[in-house]
Amino acid sequence: MNIAILSGKGGTGKTTISTNLAVMAGGNYIDCDVEEPNGFIFLNPSDLKKEEVKVDYPVINDNNCTLCGDCAKVCQFNALVRTKKNIILFDKLCHSCHACKIVCKYEAISFKKREIGIIEEGKYNNIICKRGILNIGEPMAVPVIKDVLKDLPNGINFIDCAPGTSCNVVNSLSYADGAILVTEPSAFGLHDLNMAVNLVRNFHIPFGVIINKYNPKDNRIQKYCQKENIKILGTINYSRKVAETYSSGKMIIEIEEYKKAFKEIVKNLKEVFPWN
Amino acid sequence: MKIAVSSIGKNLDDMVDIRFGRCNYFIIYDTDKGFIKAIANRGQVSGGGAGIAAAQQIIDEDVDAVITGNMGPNSFNLFKTSDIKVYSCGSMKVERAIELLKEQKLEEISQAGPAHAGMGARRGFRGGR
Numbered sequence: 503m504n505i506a507i508l509s510g511k512g513g514t515g516k517t518t519i520s521t522n523l524a525v526m527a528g529g530n531y532i533d534c535d536v537e538e539p540n541g542f543i544f545l546n547p548s549d550l551k552k553e554e555v556k557v558d559y560p561v562i563n564d565n566n567c568t569l570c571g572d573c574a575k576v577c578q579f580n581a582l583v584r585t586k587k588n589i590i591l592f593d594k595l596c597h598s599c600h601a602c603k604i605v606c607k608y609e610a611i612s613f614k615k616r617e618i619g620i621i622e623e624g625k626y627n628n629i630i631c632k633r634g635i636l637n638i639g640e641p642m643a644v645p646v647i648k649d650v651l652k653d654l655p656n657g658i659n660f661i662d663c664a665p666g667t668s669c670n671v672v673n674s675l676s677y678a679d680g681a682i683l684v685t686e687p688s689a690f691g692l693h694d695l696n697m698a699v700n701l702v703r704n705f706h707i708p709f710g711v712i713i714n715k716y717n718p719k720d721n722r723i724q725k726y727c728q729k730e731n732i733k734i735l736g737t738i739n740y741s742r743k744v745a746e747t748y749s750s751g752k753m754i755i756e757i758e759e760y761k762k763a764f765k766e767i768v769k770n771l772k773e774v775f776p777w778n
Numbered sequence: 779m780k781i782a783v784s785s786i787g788k789n790l791d792d793m794v795d796i797r798f799g800r801c802n803y804f805i806i807y808d809t810d811k812g813f814i815k816a817i818a819n820r821g822q823v824s825g826g827g828a829g830i831a832a833a834q835q836i837i838d839e840d841v842d843a844v845i846t847g848n849m850g851p852n853s854f855n856l857f858k859t860s861d862i863k864v865y866s867c868g869s870m871k872v873e874r875a876i877e878l879l880k881e882q883k884l885e886e887i888s889q890a891g892p893a894h895a896g897m898g899a900r901r902g903f904r905g906g907r
Binding site for chain 1: 824
């Protein structure tokens with residue numbers, strides 16, 4: 503069972519919720535926020551295994567190329583340009599779709615691979631921790647995310663997604679059986695929660711909301727969830743203690759009050775997403 | 779000499795669009811024959827690589843020079859490879875920019891500006907998060 507943790511708004515606590523929940527529920531932690539994966543700061547897994555993520559890019563054989571320009575014309579991502587002298591590749595725009603090779607009548611195109619990121623996998627106690635890391639300067643995160651998710655361990659996997667509702671989140675969600683939307687009681691939190699809800703509804707999977715940085719005086723999220731008929735899985739109280747614990751790299755379930763809150767969330771989770 | 783000018787509209791009395799990759803039109807002009815045509819910029823509607831798409835169009839038109847405001851690194855390097863000169867001008871009518879080029883009063887760009895500068899408030903590749 504794969505449960506995606508997303509938020510819409512950044513900084514609502516996806517990683518805090520994912521890491522603490524994974525430990526509390528005995529599930530695996532999968533960090534798919536490959537542009538800035540930071541769950542390992544808290545879990546610090548041991549026995550790390552590393553694997554490269556590679557993508558195809560076209561190589562033009564100048565002996566066969568007639569400069570007809572069909573490859574540049576068919577490329578939907580503007581990765582190939584025909585000049586008067588040669589075909590120029592912009593490798594970071596290439597989506598490895600191979601359309602250029604399909605249209606080439608002169609067998610002038612072959613493919614090579616280049617590394618755009620890595621995948622790391624290790625263990626924290628009994629749980630498996632896996633993350634993708636996109637190399638600095640690479641614009642495309644999706645191939646790394648897909649590589650992380652194509653081969654997941656058995657059991658419950660908590661997938662820590664990127665913020666927003668971009669391709670990165672859409673691709674992570676396409677592997678999910680359920681979703682947790684983390685939000686905070688603020689105007690931005692509500693606005694972006696609404697975006698995330700609209701996205702998740704396209705996937706027809708069960709989902710619920712966790713209100714982080716909860717403040718009992720502000721009930722805008724509850725009102726919204728009631729109106730939209732969305733289950734609130736739990737609340738995490740706003741407190742200085744949490745910020746101190748978090749900023750020293752510790753799990754917030756080390757605080758008794760918060761351990762209780764996460765226990766409650768795990769209980770509610772089992773109602774929304776049934777697992778053994 | 780054949781020139782391409784990035785433009786807001788289709789006519790010589792329209793303003794120069796100071797963005798290259800995301801401009802609306804390119805006015806193709808020949809210093810001997812005058813106005814040739816206006817072509818819609820394919821880069822304007824492209825998700826990424828706008829400057830590259832625009833540059834491909836201009837290269838295919840077989841021009842000798844381009845007049846625009848700013849140009850990013852990708853398109854700039856493509857023009858350099860294709861021996862097409864790039865001239866920079868401020869906000870003015872297309873016909874005025876062409877006059878200035880004829881009088882050799884426009885500055886040739888020797889270095890590319892920053893990438894994604896023409897994307898306005900949505901600055902950043904692919905719209906980000």
